[in-house]
Amino acid sequence: MQVLNATTLRLNRMDLTFNIFQSRYPAYESTHKLDELRATEYARLDREQHVYLDYTGGGLYAESQIREHLALLSNEVFGNPHSKNLTSMAMTERVEQARSYVLKYFNASPDEYIVVFTPNSTGALKLVAESYPFQQGDQYLLTFDNHNSVNGIREFARSKGAAVTYIPAQPPELRIHPNEIDSAFNLARPNANNLFAYPAQSNFSGVQHPLEWIAQAQAKGWDVLLDAASFVPTNRLDLSQWHPDFVAISFYKIFGYPTGMGCLIVRKEAFKKLRRPWYAGGTITFSSVVGDGHYLTPGPAGFEDGTVNYLNIPAVESGLKHIESIGIDVIHTRVMCLTGWLIDQLLRLQHSNGKPVIALYGPPNIHMRGGTVQVNFFDPAGELIDCNHIEALANELRISLRAGCHCNPGAREMALGFTQNDLLPCFSSKDSLTFEQFLGVIEGKTTGALRASIGLVTTFADVYKYVQFAESFVDRYVTG
Numbered sequence: 484m485q486v487l488n489a490t491t492l493r494l495n496r497m498d499l500t501f502n503i504f505q506s507r508y509p510a511y512e513s514t515h516k517l518d519e520l521r522a523t524e525y526a527r528l529d530r531e532q533h534v535y536l537d538y539t540g541g542g543l544y545a546e547s548q549i550r551e552h553l554a555l556l557s558n559e560v561f562g563n564p565h566s567k568n569l570t571s572m573a574m575t576e577r578v579e580q581a582r583s584y585v586l587k588y589f590n591a592s593p594d595e596y597i598v599v600f601t602p603n604s605t606g607a608l609k610l611v612a613e614s615y616p617f618q619q620g621d622q623y624l625l626t627f628d629n630h631n632s633v634n635g636i637r638e639f640a641r642s643k644g645a646a647v648t649y650i651p652a653q654p655p656e657l658r659i660h661p662n663e664i665d666s667a668f669n670l671a672r673p674n675a676n677n678l679f680a681y682p683a684q685s686n687f688s689g690v691q692h693p694l695e696w697i698a699q700a701q702a703k704g705w706d707v708l709l710d711a712a713s714f715v716p717t718n719r720l721d722l723s724q725w726h727p728d729f730v731a732i733s734f735y736k737i738f739g740y741p742t743g744m745g746c747l748i749v750r751k752e753a754f755k756k757l758r759r760p761w762y763a764g765g766t767i768t769f770s771s772v773v774g775d776g777h778y779l780t781p782g783p784a785g786f787e788d789g790t791v792n793y794l795n796i797p798a799v800e801s802g803l804k805h806i807e808s809i810g811i812d813v814i815h816t817r818v819m820c821l822t823g824w825l826i827d828q829l830l831r832l833q834h835s836n837g838k839p840v841i842a843l844y845g846p847p848n849i850h851m852r853g854g855t856v857q858v859n860f861f862d863p864a865g866e867l868i869d870c871n872h873i874e875a876l877a878n879e880l881r882i883s884l885r886a887g888c889h890c891n892p893g894a895r896e897m898a899l900g901f902t903q904n905d906l907l908p909c910f911s912s913k914d915s916l917t918f919e920q921f922l923g924v925i926e927g928k929t930t931g932a933l934r935a936s937i938g939l940v941t942t943f944a945d946v947y948k949y950v951q952f953a954e955s956f957v958d959r960y961v962t963g
């Protein structure tokens with residue numbers, strides 16, 4: 484007779500639940516190769532008993548990516564590119580090869596697009612911010628739902644006299660109503676520079692805003708800046724179908740390694756508009772102190788300040804090949820199955836008095852959304868439990884979640900219902916406030932939420948453990 488211990492019982496319960504999950508999400512089975520990869524290339528997760536649910540924060544690399552990069556560095560001699568010596572030319576070739584590979588990966592025609600390497604998405608966004616020819620009478624239009632690195636472009640726009648307009652998102656799903664979009668697009672001014680920026684996928688709510696906006700906005704006279712940082716790790720971005728003027732990407736979010744590499748993909752037509760506010764080593768063909776002038780290098784190099792991260796650039800190509808060997812559609816399918824199930828499980832949690840355990844900020848289903856699931860937990864009296872405290876409790880179980888506003892203050896403010904009246908005092912006398920006074924006005928306004936993000940090698944077991952953790956808050960008062 485088999486003696487059932489607690490672990491066996493727990494496993495049996497998980498197996499049973501897995502069977503139910505699979506019948507609800509049959510497509511999951513077609514993603515089986517990711518389980519094999521998890522056991523081989525990402526074995527460190529289970530060896531260290533990590534439940535990693537922070538893929539929107541950073542992707543994870545396969546061990547083979549590291550081996551391949553190490554072999555390249557161990558076997559070749561590379562020098563600083565852009566010179567005519569052998570080691571430099573070898574490196575230049577690798578850099579240009581990686582540049583072409585990025586275009587190929589996103590199905591972008593080299594006749595239409597170029598790739599500028601940057602340190603990250605923020606670096607890509609800043610290039611647009613400082614080079615877009617904003618002037619008096621121009622416009623910067625953006626969604627409330629945006630990363631701070633997109634919000635920050637407003638400082639460049641305003642300093643040059645451009646008007647800044649935000650399009651609100653509507654809770655609870657945090658989508659943008661089509662009427663709002665239509666009337667915002669109508670704000671484009673003829674014969675002016677009009678820049679519209681939005682995320683293909685919200686890093687806060689997981690909402691995927693329509694890519695159809697790109698052509699609609701362009702038809703009304705906008706240049707479109709697509710922040711694709713949290714979209715591309717689990718979705719196909721086909722630049723032969725969609726034609727944004729600027730696309731910002733961080734590679735570590737797609738395949739984990741290397742960090743310190745991103746890119747700006749720019750339509751050649753839009754590229755002509757950009758004006759660099761300065762020049763630096765690496766960006767010019769000729770400069771003179773005596774003659775007080777310079778010539779910017781044509782093409783991407785004119786936007787790559789100083790020495791590029793040349794030893795890491797080849798690892799971008801192998802990272803993209805790694806994703807291709809799995810298939811971005813396979814990754815997408817898996818992430819959507821797990822996300823759908825996670826949302827269903829979290830939404831069904833109730834205290835005995837019938838009150839919900841969690842509030843979800845974002846779509847309650849998998850229509851037009853990604854694998855970012857943002858929630859707050861509430862006790863049986865309906866009191867919000869500080870997300871930082873929940874994050875710390877999750878740590879005890881080696882579950883990595885992320886608490887805070889996730890650099891997306893607009894989405895947080897819409898989700899949590901903060902009004903202008905709540906927040907204006909925080910900035911009204913910004914320069915004269917003492918730190919103590921600042922703490923007084925900011926009190927209660929820094930509340931955030933708890934984000935779980937599902938990615939490349941998330942398994943059912945990971946999500947199951949998070950659901951079990953969430954279940955432990957049923958009927959629980961938490962003192963923190």
Ligand SMILES: Cc1ncc(COP(=O)(O)O)c(C=O)c1O
Pocket residue numbers: 539540603604605606630632682684685686710711712713733
């Ligand atoms: C949607 C979005 N945009 C921009 C960024 C900024 O990326 P990075 O910090 O790599 O520059 C992030 C990072 O989380 C993001 O999620």
